[in-house]
Amino acid sequence: MTDKILPGGRVIQPLSTPKTEPQPKAPGKKGDSFQKVLEQKLKGKEIRFSRHAAERMMNRSIELNNQDLKRLDDAVQKAAEKGAKESLVVMGDNAYVVSVKNNTVITALDGSSMRENVFTNIDSAIIMD
16 A cells, blocks of 8 residues: 555555564363363462471471472372362371462461361361371
């Protein structure tokens, strides 16, 4: 298309279309399985500890090694798959209250602290060896 010249010498140029950059494929597009989308969402999220939980762990001498962290993370992922929001995870002599949606340990208890304790505001429990 050529430029048009109006009386008085003004030039009208054709509008250019704005250049758009290709958008990355968003998870959940048609054809993706729920399991695949869930794994994509959870991938790269590692379990975190709130300041309260870290203080409780230090005061109660609760230590987690890499294997324990992996087991805790696996438990939280299983809870997420079931739609849980706040879970109690019991691993050995210790228990952890976890915000599943935030992937964060809220508090930690050792065996003696768990006895005769009432756990509130949880919607699931995971008992591990």
